[in-house]
Structure formats: structure tokens, C-alpha cells
Amino acid sequence: MKKDYSYREKKVMTMKTVTEMTGLSERQVRYYETQKLIFPARTSSRTRRYSFSDIETLMDIAEKIEEGVLTREIRDDFDKKRKKIRIK
Amino acid sequence: MKKDYSYREKKVMTMKTVTEMTGLSERQVRYYETQKLIFPARTSSRTRRYSFSDIETLMDIAEKIEEGVLTREIRDDFDKKRKKIRIK
DNA sequence: CGTGTAAGGAATTCTGACACG
DNA sequence: CGTGTAAGGAATTCTGACACG
Numbered sequence: 001m002k003k004d005y006s007y008r009e010k011k012v013m014t015m016k017t018v019t020e021m022t023g024l025s026e027r028q029v030r031y032y033e034t035q036k037l038i039f040p041a042r043t044s045s046r047t048r049r050y051s052f053s054d055i056e057t058l059m060d061i062a063e064k065i066e067e068g069v070l071t072r073e074i075r076d077d078f079d080k081k082r083k084k085i086r087i088k
Numbered sequence: 089m090k091k092d093y094s095y096r097e098k099k100v101m102t103m104k105t106v107t108e109m110t111g112l113s114e115r116q117v118r119y120y121e122t123q124k125l126i127f128p129a130r131t132s133s134r135t136r137r138y139s140f141s142d143i144e145t146l147m148d149i150a151e152k153i154e155e156g157v158l159t160r161e162i163r164d165d166f167d168k169k170r171k172k173i174r175i176k
Numbered sequence: 177c178g179t180g181t182a183a184g185g186a187a188t189t190c191t192g193a194c195a196c197g
Numbered sequence: 198c199g200t201g202t203a204a205g206g207a208a209t210t211c212t213g214a215c216a217c218g
Contacts, residue, residue, distance in 0.1 A: 012100065114211095115181085190206085193204095196198105197198085
């Protein structure tokens with residue numbers, strides 16, 4: 001059974017809210033999705049929905065990008081972390 | 089200083105998400121606002137933003153309405169509860 | 177009282193592409 | 198590589214009003 005309520009993970013925000021909260025452009029947010037760094041949900045009419053968790057990930061990404069890290073590297077890094085969590 | 093992060097109280101959702109999560113119509117959600125039962129935030133372009141807390145309040149309201157309680161009574165009830173919390 | 181609906185405008189979102197590099 | 202932008206269509210949101218009652 002799936003957990004019914006998790007404020008942090010629930011995909012509820014639209015693009016506008018995300019750009020407001022992160023300071024990133026729509027273009028940036030969508031690009032990071034194509035790079036498989038974030039995974040917004042989609043409504044029946046194709047609009048994206050983001051979670052608080054996504055917002056936090058985006059802010060991490062923004063920092064790394066500023067440091068000159070490539071999206072490819074950020075993704076590998078995320079994948080590694082996910083693996084570690086699974087091993088635990 | 090204001091608390092910077094509270095997933096539950098942060099006003100981040102648009103009307104569409106709210107109607108999806110509560111099952112209410114846009115009309116109902118807006119009406120309950122005119123009755124001072126919920127207080128969404130507004131963006132610079134006038135669109136409403138709701139919090140998880142608002143969603144929960146809306147579901148409470150929906151239940152009461154079904155029981156035949158008047159919005160006026162629901163509001164008085166909410167006001168009483170707020171007062172109690174303050175006294176504590 | 178509480179809610180549905182049609183109306184018309186404004187703001188939002190989406191995709192694919194050109195651009196720079 | 199990462200991001201800006203103009204383009205055009207589709208979906209969303211808003212307000213004020215008429216309707217029923």
C-alpha cells in the first residue's frame with residue numbers, strides 16, 4: 001500500500017510556483033528534467049507538477065551548476081546517493 | 089523572524105490541484121473563501137495559492153456542508169477553535 | 177444559501193526550434 | 198553544454214452575473 005500523505009513528496013506545484021521558489025527560469029527547470037535530474041508528475045492535460053522535494057533538489061542543482069559541475073556529473077552523483085540509501 | 093519553511097502551511101498550489109485533491113468545484117472553493125473559511129495567498133497576477141493546510145480545512149468544510157451545517161456556523165466554529173488555541 | 181454555468185479576458189504552460197558556442 | 202527567446206496553440210484562472218430557491 002502506498003503512503004497516502006507526504007507533504008514533502010506530493011507533486012502539487014506548477015511551474016510558476018517553482019520558478020518563484022527557486023529563482024530559476026522555466027527553461028532551466030525543464031532542461032534539468034531532460035537531463036533526468038528531476039521527475040515532475042504530469043496532469044491529464046500534460047502540465048507538470050512538482051513537490052517540495054523537487055524544489056530542494058533544484059536548489060542543490062543550481063548550486064552545483066554555479067560551481068561548474070556538469071548536469072551529467074550531478075546525475076551520476078544523485079544515482080550514487082540513491083544506491084547508498086538502498087544498500088542501507 | 090518568520091519561520092522560513094513549513095510544507096504544511098506554505099501556499100503553493102493552484103486551483104486545479106485543489107479541486108483534484110478535494111473533489112470540490114472551483115465555485116465551491118471560491119465561495120468558501122468569500123465566507124472567510126479559507127485564506128489563499130495571491131500571486132502578483134491575482135491567481136490564488138493554497139497550502140496543504142487549506143486542503144485539509146476544505147475537506148473538513150465539505151464534510152460539515154454535507155451534514156447540513158451552514159458556512160456561517162462553520163466559520164464561528166473555526167473562530168472558537170482559534171481562540172482556544174490562543175488561550176493555551 | 178450554496179452551487180452551476182456561460183462569457184470574455186488575462187495569465188500560464190507546453191513543445192520544438194533557432195541561436196550562441 | 199546550458200540557457201535565452203519568439204511562436205502558436207492549449208489549458209487555466211479570474212471576475213461579475215444570471216439562475217434556482
